[in-house]
Amino acid sequence: MSKIGIFGGTFDPIHHGHLITAQSVREIRGLDKIIFIPTYISPHKTNVKTSSPEDRLNMIRLSIQGVDFFEVSDFEINKHDVSYTVDTLREFKKFYDEIELIIGYDNIFKFYTWKEPDEIMNLAKVIVLKRKSSQPVEFIDKYVEQATFVQTRGIEISATDIRHRVHQGLPIHYLVTKEVEKYIFEHKLYTEEI
Ligand code: ATP
Numbered sequence: 621m622s623k624i625g626i627f628g629g630t631f632d633p634i635h636h637g638h639l640i641t642a643q644s645v646r647e648i649r650g651l652d653k654i655i656f657i658p659t660y661i662s663p664h665k666t667n668v669k670t671s672s673p674e675d676r677l678n679m680i681r682l683s684i685q686g687v688d689f690f691e692v693s694d695f696e697i698n699k700h701d702v703s704y705t706v707d708t709l710r711e712f713k714k715f716y717d718e719i720e721l722i723i724g725y726d727n728i729f730k731f732y733t734w735k736e737p738d739e740i741m742n743l744a745k746v747i748v749l750k751r752k753s754s755q756p757v758e759f760i761d762k763y764v765e766q767a768t769f770v771q772t773r774g775i776e777i778s779a780t781d782i783r784h785r786v787h788q789g790l791p792i793h794y795l796v797t798k799e800v801e802k803y804i805f806e807h808k809l810y811t812e813e814i
Contacts, residue, residue, distance in 0.1 A: 622652040622653070622716060622717075622718070623649075623650065623651050623652055623716075623717075623718040623719075623720070624651060624652060624653055624654070624655060624712075624716050624718070624719055624720070625642070625645060625646060625649065625651040625653070625654040625655070625719075625720045625721075625722050625747070626654075626655050626657060626708070626709070626712065626719055626720070626721050626722065626744070627642050627645075627654055627655070627656050627657070627722045628656075628657045628658075628659055628696070628703075628705065628708070628721075628722075628723075629656075629658065629659065629724075630658065630659060630670055630676070630779065631656065631658045631676050631679065631680055631779070632670045632671050632676050632779050632783070633671070633676070633679045633779060633782060633783075633796055633800055633804060633809070634656070634676075634679050634680045634683050634779075634796070634800065635777045635778075635779060635782055635795050635796045635800075636775060636777055636794070636795060636796065636797070637775040637776070637777035637778070638656075639683060639684075639690075639797075640773055640775050641749060641772045641773070641775065642654045642656070642690065642722070643689075644772050644773050645722055645747065645749070645770055645772060646689055648770055648772075649720055649747060649770065651689075651720060652689070653688075653689045653690065653691055654689065654690055654691070654722070655690075655691045655692065655693050655712075656680050656684070656690065656691070656692045656693070657692075657693045657695060657696055657708060658673065658676045658677055658680060658692070658694075658696065658697055659696050659697075659703050660673055660696050660697050660699055660700060660701060660702065660703050661701075661702050661703070671809050671810075673697040674697075675803075675807060675809060676697075677692065677694055677697055678803065679796075679800045679803055679804075680692045682797065682799035682800055682803060683796075683797045683799065683800055685799075695708060695711060695712075696708060704734075704735040704736075705721065705734060705735070705740055706734070706735050706736040706739050706740050706743070707735075709721065709740060709743040709744050710743065713743055718745075719743065719744040719745070720744060720745045720746075720747050721740065721744040721745070721746050721747065722747045722749065723746060723747070723748055723749070724748075724749055725748055725749055725750055725751065725754045725755075727748070728746070728748045728763065728764055728767050729758045729759065729764070731746075731763040731764075731767075732761060732763055737763055741763065741766055745768060746763070746766065746767045746768065747767070747768050747770050748767045748768065748769045748770065749770060749772050750769045750770060750771050750772070751771075751772065751774040751776075752771075752774045753774060753776065777795050781795075782795050782796065782810075783810040786804060786809065786810035786811070787810050787811065787812070792804070
């Protein structure tokens with residue numbers, strides 16, 4: 621039976637921080653594959669303007685082509701609505717027995733505000749990405765207690781910084797794959813004020 625990791629996010633754009641982290645979590649957790657699931661509009665980011673779902677999806681496709689342990693799913697994007705992790709997990713549970721949900725460090729301290737957090741914990745094992753730069757644990761509730769913290773290679777790249785760099789006309793070599801860099805310039809992404 622395959623054991624998969626689900627890695628959700630805005631991915632605007634997907635960068636080497638995401639890719640290297642996903643590769644290392646896969647090895648640490650012994651996962652068969654990791655599925656990137658770009659969110660349509662994150663419930664936590666409804667006031668933030670993002671690139672089109674299609675552009676974000678295309679950039680993930682370009683970044684993972686030829687890598688057999690990475691996949692991308694358009695499940696949340698196709699819903700054309702705010703996505704909730706619990707609903708996505710219910711869907712993927714129809715196809716996979718064992719799911720590990722990969723979330724950023726800050727998210728575990730907001731986890732109690734997510735829709736049906738107990739049900740999420742029933743459906744998946746929650747893996748929290750801990751970086752060397754991560755602040756100490758803020759508090760411990762039952763979700764923090766149940767989560768599995770994984771120390772990953774710290775690649776301090778942020779999508780926000782990439783968007784700012786493009787807007788300012790600065791190079792983004794080495795931050796994203798060559799294909800994504802080309803896509804960003806061809807599609808004139810991040811040229812407007814953000
Ligand atoms: P933004 O700067 O737009 O908020 P982001 O890259 O921090 O972008 P997402 O695209 O939503 O945010 O990231 C998806 C997931 O990847 C989140 O769980 C986030 O914590 C994690 N992540 C983001 N950047 C890195 C990185 N450099 N290394 C490891 N994990 C990362």
